[in-house]
Amino acid sequence: MQQNLILITDAQLQKIVTDAVSASQQPVSQPPAEIYLIGLQGLADHFGISVTTAWRHAKHLPKYRLGRRLMFKLSEVEQQLRQQ
Secondary structure, three states, rough: OOOOOOOOOOOHHHHHHHHHHHOOOOOOOOOHHHEEEEEEHHHHHHHOOOOOHHHHHHOOOOOEEEEOOEEHHHHHHHHHHHHH
C-alpha cells in the first residue's frame, strides 16, 4: 500500500481554506417571489388582519386550491388590491 504525501506551505493552505469558505458562502439563488404560495394564515399575517377577515374576503382574491387549502400568490393579491 502506497501513501502519497503532499507538502504545502502555510500560505497555500490558507488560500485553499479561504477559497473553500468563500465558495460555501456564495448566496443561493432564490426562485422569483411570484412562485411562493402562502396560506390563509400567511395572508392574514401579511396584511395585519384576522384569519376570519381574510377568509371572508378570499372569495374576491385570486387563489389556488391545494386539496382543501386555499393558497395565494402574494404578488397577485397585492396587484388585485391596487386595482380596486
